[in-house]
Amino acid sequence: MSLLEIRNATLKFGGVVAVNDLSFSVEEGEVYAIVGPNGAGKSTVFNLISRFYEPFAGSFQFDGGNLLDCKADEVADLGIARTFQNIELFDHATVLQNLLVGRHRHRKSNLVEELFFAPRVRREEHAHREAVEEVIDFLDLQPYRDKMIAGLPYGVRKVVELGRALASGPRLLLLDEPASGLSVEETQDMRWWIDDIRKQMGITVLMVEHDMGLVSSVSDRVLALADGAKLAEGTPAEVQSNPAVIEAYLGAGAA
Amino acid sequence: MRIHFKTSYEHDIRLFPDRWSFGVYAALLILAVLLPFLIGEFYLGEVTNVLIWAIAGLGLMLLTGQTGQASLGHAAFLAVGCYANTILIEQGVPFIIAFPLAGVITGLVGVVIAIPVLRLHGIYLAIATIALSILADDIIVLLEPWTGGVSGKFPEVINIFGFEIERWTMPTRFYYLVLVVTVVCTLFYRNLLRSPLGRAFAAVRDSEVSATAMGVHIARTKGTAFGLSCMITGWAGALMGYYAGTFNNETFSLVISITLLMMIVIGGLGSIHGAFFGAVVVAFLPQALSIGKDLFIGGSVAIPGLETGVFGLILILFILFEPMGIYGRWMKIRIWFELFPFARKDMFKRQKSYLKTERLR
Amino acid sequence: MTLRNSSTPAKLTLGRKLLSRIDRKKTYSLVCFSSAVTKTPSLKKGACGSRRAAREEIGQDTARPGWREDNLDVLQLLVSGLANGCVYGLIALGFVLIYKATEAVNFAQGDFMMLGAFITLGLTNAHHMGLPFWVAAPLAIGIMALLGYLLDFFVLRHLFGQSQTAVVILTIALGFVIRFVAGVIWGHEPQTLESPLALGDIKMGGVVLGMADVAVIVVTVLLTLFLYQFFQRTKLGLAMQAASQNQMAAYYMGVPVKRVQGMIWGLAGAVAAVAGILFASKGAIDPNAGLLGIKAFAAAVIGGFGSLPGALAGGLIVGVIEPFAARYLAAGYSQIAPYALLLAVLIFRPHGLFSQVRVKKV
Numbered sequence: 001m002s003l004l005e006i007r008n009a010t011l012k013f014g015g016v017v018a019v020n021d022l023s024f025s026v027e028e029g030e031v032y033a034i035v036g037p038n039g040a041g042k043s044t045v046f047n048l049i050s051r052f053y054e055p056f057a058g059s060f061q062f063d064g065g066n067l068l069d070c071k072a073d074e075v076a077d078l079g080i081a082r083t084f085q086n087i088e089l090f091d092h093a094t095v096l097q098n099l100l101v102g103r104h105r106h107r108k109s110n111l112v113e114e115l116f117f118a119p120r121v122r123r124e125e126h127a128h129r130e131a132v133e134e135v136i137d138f139l140d141l142q143p144y145r146d147k148m149i150a151g152l153p154y155g156v157r158k159v160v161e162l163g164r165a166l167a168s169g170p171r172l173l174l175l176d177e178p179a180s181g182l183s184v185e186e187t188q189d190m191r192w193w194i195d196d197i198r199k200q201m202g203i204t205v206l207m208v209e210h211d212m213g214l215v216s217s218v219s220d221r222v223l224a225l226a227d228g229a230k231l232a233e234g235t236p237a238e239v240q241s242n243p244a245v246i247e248a249y250l251g252a253g254a255a
Numbered sequence: 256m257r258i259h260f261k262t263s264y265e266h267d268i269r270l271f272p273d274r275w276s277f278g279v280y281a282a283l284l285i286l287a288v289l290l291p292f293l294i295g296e297f298y299l300g301e302v303t304n305v306l307i308w309a310i311a312g313l314g315l316m317l318l319t320g321q322t323g324q325a326s327l328g329h330a331a332f333l334a335v336g337c338y339a340n341t342i343l344i345e346q347g348v349p350f351i352i353a354f355p356l357a358g359v360i361t362g363l364v365g366v367v368i369a370i371p372v373l374r375l376h377g378i379y380l381a382i383a384t385i386a387l388s389i390l391a392d393d394i395i396v397l398l399e400p401w402t403g404g405v406s407g408k409f410p411e412v413i414n415i416f417g418f419e420i421e422r423w424t425m426p427t428r429f430y431y432l433v434l435v436v437t438v439v440c441t442l443f444y445r446n447l448l449r450s451p452l453g454r455a456f457a458a459v460r461d462s463e464v465s466a467t468a469m470g471v472h473i474a475r476t477k478g479t480a481f482g483l484s485c486m487i488t489g490w491a492g493a494l495m496g497y498y499a500g501t502f503n504n505e506t507f508s509l510v511i512s513i514t515l516l517m518m519i520v521i522g523g524l525g526s527i528h529g530a531f532f533g534a535v536v537v538a539f540l541p542q543a544l545s546i547g548k549d550l551f552i553g554g555s556v557a558i559p560g561l562e563t564g565v566f567g568l569i570l571i572l573f574i575l576f577e578p579m580g581i582y583g584r585w586m587k588i589r590i591w592f593e594l595f596p597f598a599r600k601d602m603f604k605r606q607k608s609y610l611k612t613e614r615l616r
Numbered sequence: 617m618t619l620r621n622s623s624t625p626a627k628l629t630l631g632r633k634l635l636s637r638i639d640r641k642k643t644y645s646l647v648c649f650s651s652a653v654t655k656t657p658s659l660k661k662g663a664c665g666s667r668r669a670a671r672e673e674i675g676q677d678t679a680r681p682g683w684r685e686d687n688l689d690v691l692q693l694l695v696s697g698l699a700n701g702c703v704y705g706l707i708a709l710g711f712v713l714i715y716k717a718t719e720a721v722n723f724a725q726g727d728f729m730m731l732g733a734f735i736t737l738g739l740t741n742a743h744h745m746g747l748p749f750w751v752a753a754p755l756a757i758g759i760m761a762l763l764g765y766l767l768d769f770f771v772l773r774h775l776f777g778q779s780q781t782a783v784v785i786l787t788i789a790l791g792f793v794i795r796f797v798a799g800v801i802w803g804h805e806p807q808t809l810e811s812p813l814a815l816g817d818i819k820m821g822g823v824v825l826g827m828a829d830v831a832v833i834v835v836t837v838l839l840t841l842f843l844y845q846f847f848q849r850t851k852l853g854l855a856m857q858a859a860s861q862n863q864m865a866a867y868y869m870g871v872p873v874k875r876v877q878g879m880i881w882g883l884a885g886a887v888a889a890v891a892g893i894l895f896a897s898k899g900a901i902d903p904n905a906g907l908l909g910i911k912a913f914a915a916a917v918i919g920g921f922g923s924l925p926g927a928l929a930g931g932l933i934v935g936v937i938e939p940f941a942a943r944y945l946a947a948g949y950s951q952i953a954p955y956a957l958l959l960a961v962l963i964f965r966p967h968g969l970f971s972q973v974r975v976k977k978v
Contacts, residue, residue: 050468076470084468090461092525093454096267100451101458105470107451111479114450115443121450122268128451129264168469325781327788371963378721378921381784382913383962386955389910397948513788520785559804560903564796567789574786575774 001064003028003204004172009048009058011041011228018044019055020228026172031198031205033215035239036225037248042208043085044228046174049206050082051075062172076105081165082174085208087157091150095160098149099135102167103128135163139193155186162193166201173197175207179214187214194218212240224248268449287434291427299426305531305538306433307494312519312530313440314487319516320525321453322480323460324373328384329488330511331391336361336489337496337507338395338402341410350413354493361489362482369481373474388509395504407503410496422497433494440487444527447483456480510563517570523582532581540566692824693939699829699898701935702836703729706891707912708919708927709843710884715921716860717880720772720783724791725888726909731794732760732889733896733905734802737809749812757889764885768878791906798903806900813897832894839890840928847924856880914958920968930968933957 002025011019019041026032034042047053049060051072060067062078070078081102090098106128109121136142139159144152149160158178165173178194179187191214197203198218209215215222216236224231224245232242239245261267271277291299315329340357344350372383395402402408413420413432420428447453455476458466463473496502514537522533541562548558577584710725722728738744739752747755767790775783813831817824847853858866859876867873895901895908911934919930934954941953961969 052464052467071472072467073470073472076468082468084465088462088465088468090458090465092461093457097454097457101454101466101469101471104451104455104458109450111452111483114452115446117446117450125268125450126264129267164465164469319781323779323781325784375962375966378715378780378784379917379962379966381721381781382917383959385910386914386958386962390952390955390959393948393952516785517789520782558800560792560796560799563792567792567796570789571771571786571793574778574782574789575771578778578782 002026002061003063004049004206005059005061006045006049007059007061009045009060010056011044011048011053012056018228019048022058022225022228022230024223024230024233026204026206028204029198029202030220031194031207031218033219033222033236034206034208034225035210035212035215035222036231039227040225040248041228042225043176045225046082046176046208049075049080049174076168079169079171080174081168081170081172083158083161083165083176083178085176085180087154087161089149089157089161089164092148094146094148095141095144095152095163096132096136096146098160098164099132099167100128102135102164103131105168106131131169132167135166138166138196139163155182158182158186158190162190166197166203170203172204172206175205175209177208177210179209179211187211190214191218212236216240270445284438291430296426299430301538301542303426303430303433304498305534306430306437307491307498308518308534308537309531310433310437310440310494311488311491311515312522312534313444313527314484314489314491315515316519316525316527316530317444317447317456317487318480318484320519320529321448321460322456322477322484324477324480325381325516326384326481326484327381327509327512327516328387328391329484329515330507330509331388332361332365332485332488333492333495333511334391334395334507335364335485336492337502338408339489340493341408341496342401344411349415351415354490357493358486358489361492362486365485366478366482369478370474373477373481384512385509388512392504392508403503405503407501407506408496409501413497422500429497436490436494440490441527443483443487452476452479514566517566519580521570521573521580523580523585526582528585529580529582532585536569536581537566540569693943694936695825695829695833697936697939698932699826699832699935700938701915701932702832702928703891703895703898703931704908704912704915704934705928705931706836706839706887706894707909708916708931709924710887710891711912711916712919712921712924712927713880713884713887715916716924717856718768718772718877719780720775721780721787722881722884723784723787723909723913724794724906725884726912727791727794727798727906728760728764728885728888729892729895729909730901730903730906731763731798731892732756732885733809733892733901734798734903735759736889736893737807737896737901738802741807741810749810753893756893757886760885760889760892761882762885764888765878765882767885768881772881773874773878791909795903795906802903804902806902808900809893809896811893811897813894826898828898832898835890835894836928839887843887843924852876852879856883911954914954917958918961918969923968926968 005025007023009019009022010017022041022045024032034045036042044053048055049067051067051070051074055068062080065078067075067078090101093101107124109118109124113121136145139162141156141159141163144156144160149157152160158181162175162178165175175194179190182190194205194207194214195218198205207215207219219236221234222236222239223233224239224242226244226248231244231248232239234242266272271280290302294302311329311333314332315326318329319325336357339360340353343353343356348356368387372380372387375383396404398404413429418428419425420432422429447456455466455471458469458471459473459476459480466476467473492507495506499506518533518537519529520533521536522531523529544562544565548561552558573580579586707725707729710728711722714720714722714725736749736752736756739747739755740749745752771786771790772783775786811828813828813835817826847857855866855871855876856879858869858871859873860880863873866876892901895905912931915930915934916927917930918933919926919928934957937953937957941950945953
């Protein structure tokens, strides 16, 4: 059974069809990439999975359960973490605090315990910090641990956002354009991290990306979208050579 | 310059980052305890006033500085706390139970109000809370059988197991009571900051979208923040009632709400220090102005609106030139001294920030 | 100097006088903030007779048991409500203009109105400068427009990138400062504008209508038509519309967005001045009249914060509700009515009665 299975998903904004009868499934342990021209509905698919948008029709299954039964804030509890296209970090907090928010779904203490900082809260804080330090080591974020997000360069913020998603200990990681705006070296780092996330941590990755170099080097399967509908699906090489995909990207007659 | 070498997670978790800061705050607390022996009754009364304002400031800071929800209606919750406490005691509940309970009641009232109101964003929230503040006045009048309406109420002498506390005749005892409440509220605030809920507050403040994606329930978190904020504000309100000696529907007016918000902005949003700095300004500004008036104009001339006018002007200058408030300025001066003589002029240059539009389109 | 502990209620009220009102036990004022304005109608001199003064007190006096006067009938309530509503609506219009263009909310708009009224009064009234009204009014409108522009230029432009809350707090503080300055210059005694709009009353089959009220309604209608034409026809108006709908796109299309925003602040200042002149023609004005702005807020929210016609409509709704609530509701409840409506709208239709909800894009 697939980890994430989407069938006949449809979403309209007013008269505009953003996602049109889209079906695909992501297997456990793979890196699955969604590509497509601007406005193809890639981020919309993410927002559907995050439950920010309510689909008009379609079924969303995650690990055998119905994703549509969850509210947006319950999705994280299932083990789905995500990053955003335009970085959405907590700007007036440190890197460490940002990563710790990623641990929020593991919070067990209640309000009263926290007001008095009961021993249990302290114990849990230790556990959270241990988990976060692992992520910091993995992503080489040590120099920035206590820095405010507001003062960090773009590339680092991108990594912090990835770290925050990882800190939640997800089973499925949604990466919305992880390499956009990054330099060649930073993109290279991102490639290795995505590889390690899959191989070492065993986390399934679903990503939206424009950089075909990155897509073809890390992903097992690729889905090409145009106007909210499936254009092609297969290995990176298959999709890249698909005439429909080339036409969607370069326009009619270019081929 | 002090450098923290962190060797365990406790370094981040414990209340004071190092011995030095522990020493500073311990000395401050000792000073506070010894204060009645050092200064006269008049100034002790003023310090008590500062502390009460600081408690109210902490309450609003939790909501505005920490969770990012501006409330222009917190005077209403001062009123709820004050009336709840007084009415409970009139019903025969001992102070030691009535006072904490008054805070809890205020918190619950806050949560009930928060549920519809906190769905609103930015200015809508500000306007709704203004309306709340105005309505509170009228509601107190309508509930005359309980609240005494326009003629108001007089809080009874506090009695803790036979130990009496009265604001005018025993200012030292009242000061200690306020000090205890201040320390407890500050500790609550600090504890929240270092636990998951406090971080969730900051997450809601900075990005609701990603907070949701991280599993933070926005409405519940805002409601909790509002409730906690109201609880602390309620305690401050109860103490204000005692401090004033009498109160009615006009005591907790919209101007108090606005003053409270201005106070924490001047003090420095998002920091505990800010609540205290702001409280000092609010409590001593009228005194300073009256001294200034004596010097330059002559004491007998009354200038209506002078205090609010000057207060407004100070606030405008702060927002324009030091948006981080007194606390921000304080940090800069401290860092300048710590680095002396290596501080550079452009070190504190403001980070370029971009307008995050709140408008929905 | 007297050393006295600043007792909490007396002192912490930093200017509680602002909100002072007549003793509630005797008369329930219409709404707390207007009391400062409405309680001194008898100062109105000349053209406005005692009947007018009585009508001014509708809010207070209808609540007084046993007080009835035959000619106080629905039409009269409606006209005076509409006239008040026009003033609210014009202030609300200022809020919305600025909000649409800059996403800032000018909580001092009510104080702008007061300032506009006082500038006109200072230029016109005999014991001040004594200029003819028709010279003074345009001059005051011009001064207010300039003030609005300068405020944007020197203060608000520097807040770019700071949160909305910062702007909200700043404008509230500005309101305090304006109120203080106006008090220092013109004093705190309520004054009446020697305005040609204060025409006295006319009697129509038993119904007494204040001509000032009618004049206010007429002027508001004219101003609305003028603004409509301005936004639809003129280049500047279109630029303002463009800048408020999409700053970035407008900028790329060659609209000098920053300057246009300054002009919108100027326009808001001018509209506030008109509202002030109308308000001061209807009754006495003092520095606390600016607190009326809060009711205009209610109006703006009820109308939906993003819509200009909505703001006017909201103003009319609030204006009309007030006298009717005072007439038909029990004493303690009547002054709550506008705010209760405001809260109800916020809770059930947060984006106002006249606008549609949109979803934020992630």
